[in-house]
Amino acid sequence: MKQEGNALGGLGSAAKTFLLILYALFALFPLLWMLILSFKPDSEMFTTTFIFTPTLENFRAVFAESDFLRTLWNNLVVSVLAVGLSLVAGVPAAYALGRFDFKGKEDIAFTLLSFKFAPEILVIIPLYLIYQQLHLIDSIVGLIWVYQLISLPLLIWILRGFFEDLSKDMEAAAQLDGYSWWQVFFKMPLPLVKPGLVAAGLLCFIFCWNAFTFALLLGGGNTRTSTVSMTRFLASDTVHYGWVAAAALICALPEIILALLIQKHLVRGLSFGVVKG
Amino acid sequence: MQPFIALAPSFLLTIGILIPVIVAIFYSFTDLTLRSSEFNIIGIGNFVDTFTSPDFWHSVSITLGYAFWATGIEMVLGLGIALLLNEENWLSKFLRLVLIFPLMIAPVIGALVWQLMTNPSAGILRFPLSWIGLGGFRWSADSNYALFSVILIDIWIYTPFVVILALAGLRSLPKSPYEAALIDGGSAWFIFRNLTLPMLAPVLLIALIFRLMTSLQEFAIIFASTRGGPGDRTLSVAIAAYSQAFSFYNLAGSIPMLLFLWAFIYAVCFILISYWRKAQKISL
Numbered sequence: 001m002k003q004e005g006n007a008l009g010g011l012g013s014a015a016k017t018f019l020l021i022l023y024a025l026f027a028l029f030p031l032l033w034m035l036i037l038s039f040k041p042d043s044e045m046f047t048t049t050f051i052f053t054p055t056l057e058n059f060r061a062v063f064a065e066s067d068f069l070r071t072l073w074n075n076l077v078v079s080v081l082a083v084g085l086s087l088v089a090g091v092p093a094a095y096a097l098g099r100f101d102f103k104g105k106e107d108i109a110f111t112l113l114s115f116k117f118a119p120e121i122l123v124i125i126p127l128y129l130i131y132q133q134l135h136l137i138d139s140i141v142g143l144i145w146v147y148q149l150i151s152l153p154l155l156i157w158i159l160r161g162f163f164e165d166l167s168k169d170m171e172a173a174a175q176l177d178g179y180s181w182w183q184v185f186f187k188m189p190l191p192l193v194k195p196g197l198v199a200a201g202l203l204c205f206i207f208c209w210n211a212f213t214f215a216l217l218l219g220g221g222n223t224r225t226s227t228v229s230m231t232r233f234l235a236s237d238t239v240h241y242g243w244v245a246a247a248a249l250i251c252a253l254p255e256i257i258l259a260l261l262i263q264k265h266l267v268r269g270l271s272f273g274v275v276k277g
Numbered sequence: 278m279q280p281f282i283a284l285a286p287s288f289l290l291t292i293g294i295l296i297p298v299i300v301a302i303f304y305s306f307t308d309l310t311l312r313s314s315e316f317n318i319i320g321i322g323n324f325v326d327t328f329t330s331p332d333f334w335h336s337v338s339i340t341l342g343y344a345f346w347a348t349g350i351e352m353v354l355g356l357g358i359a360l361l362l363n364e365e366n367w368l369s370k371f372l373r374l375v376l377i378f379p380l381m382i383a384p385v386i387g388a389l390v391w392q393l394m395t396n397p398s399a400g401i402l403r404f405p406l407s408w409i410g411l412g413g414f415r416w417s418a419d420s421n422y423a424l425f426s427v428i429l430i431d432i433w434i435y436t437p438f439v440v441i442l443a444l445a446g447l448r449s450l451p452k453s454p455y456e457a458a459l460i461d462g463g464s465a466w467f468i469f470r471n472l473t474l475p476m477l478a479p480v481l482l483i484a485l486i487f488r489l490m491t492s493l494q495e496f497a498i499i500f501a502s503t504r505g506g507p508g509d510r511t512l513s514v515a516i517a518a519y520s521q522a523f524s525f526y527n528l529a530g531s532i533p534m535l536l537f538l539w540a541f542i543y544a545v546c547f548i549l550i551s552y553w554r555k556a557q558k559i560s561l
Contacts, residue, residue: 019361021368023376024372027437028375030394031382085290088286089290090287092284096279096283097280100279105280114546117539119539120496121515121519122518122539123294124297125522126301127297130300145293149294158442158483161479164479181279206381210381212383227383230385248390259374
């Protein structure tokens with residue numbers, strides 16, 4: 001896709017580059033600053049800016065003085081399984097909502113979205129009591145379940161739009177050829193909405209991975225996620241900003257790796273001529 | 278029948294959330310505190326106290342301002358950046374990769390990094406600001422600019438969310454209408470206004486709804502950067518409810534605020550989506 005459809009097409013390419021770089025500065029400088037902090041010794045945290053003796057002490061401390069690795073693993077297990085569950089449950093739902101006309105369709109779609117309307121604290125207080133009864137406090141299953149609130153509505157609503165955009169003719173043809181509903185689903189629409197699937201999956205993973213309130217209040221010693229354990233470096237008597245920065249960077253690594261892996265799929269296979277064309 | 282079978286798992290997974298909300302509504306008619314598990318039913322007292330308090334309506338106005346500016350700027354900026362990134366040159370290719378990174382930092386930590394950078398006496402940003410004569414700018418410590426400073430963090434974290442969605446939408450647009458428009462010799466703005474924007478609208482609506490929803494509920498960013506202060510300048514409804522419940526132990530008293538927030542988000546999304554569906558039917 002070239003710049004034909006671009007509102008900014010009138011702008012010179014120098015102006016475009018300038019705007020992009022301006023935004024990139026805003027978006028990336030704080031991260032660069034975090035990177036610098038993570039290599040800074042505590043003693044030089046506020047006394048110097050760019051010139052200092054770099055140290056790996058912060059990273060060592062993060063791994064040594066806490067069970068950070070275990071919380072990282074917890075986060076990975078909970079987030080991957082939560083997104084997996086959302087995909088299994090949400091993709092067929094998005095397909096049904098995007099492709100079929102049936103009574104009450106809009107109401108159902110809205111109800112699924114409405115599970116995200118309630119502020120997290122409103123949900124947590126009673127949910128805590130219910131989880132206690134069900135023995136789900138501080139359990140992987142409990143967290144995966146509550147994370148569905150974060151990922152499932154997002155996934156369904158993003159994907160639904162992509163399914164709506166597909167041409168219906170192909171599936172009609174496939175159905176005439178005698179394929180069942182599910183066969184058609186796996187053969188035709190699913191591969192075509194891959195960019196949407198990939199983008200939605202990535203976003204769901206990021207939001208689950210960074211979920212703080214649910215993990216803090218419904219998790220516990222056994223299931224503490226790295227997002228929660230990071231902030232504990234702040235709560236101690238002396239605040240170790242370097243540790244927090246190092247931990248935050250380590251914590252962002254899985255997301256970055258996933259985004260890089262997925263990037264290829266985001267770019268490739270999108271310029272399918274079949275879509276709507 | 279198949280559509281309902283396909284929808285069932287999603288419902289089974291999320292329906293459990295209705296129970297806590299109903300339980301919360303019940304608690305709002307009691308005097309439940311954090312201190313003990315015993316409580317009495319006191320009727321609508323909590324609602325009367327909340328809705329007659331000027332502090333509550335102040336929090337509502339803070340929440341609305343926060344959500345309006347954060348969502349508005351993120352949508353415009355996100356769409357603009359997505360358009361700029363949707364080109365095949367090395368800069369766009371590279372930035373497509375890295376510009377989503379702010380979204381990957383947990384909001385609590387992102388807010389902390391911004392607090393460090395904007396610290397008036399030790400933060401790194403005091404240098405560039407002093408070059409342009411704003412050396413004493415106190416960011417979130419200044420009661421006039423506190424809300425602006427917090428909104429800026431929200432924009433930093435969540436603009437990439439809009440960028441990702443808009444970019445995915447841009448990349449699945451069909452090509453043939455563009456070829457036709459190019460033959461007709463439409464200007465760039467004309468093509469954007471009449472082709473790109475309408476075709477992108479569904480994806481943009483979803484970005485708008487999710488940004489609006491989460492910014493109205495935003496807790497982590499505000500809590501980590503200002504805790505509602507200075508004074509009550511960034512005291513949104515979510516923060517006010519949290520301090521009511523956990524600082525003043527008035528658990529039941531916090532629930533009417535949260536229910537109000539919930540109802541408000543419900544209404545806004547309902548109006549947006551029905552308006553959208555109506556507009557779509559007319560255009561068909």
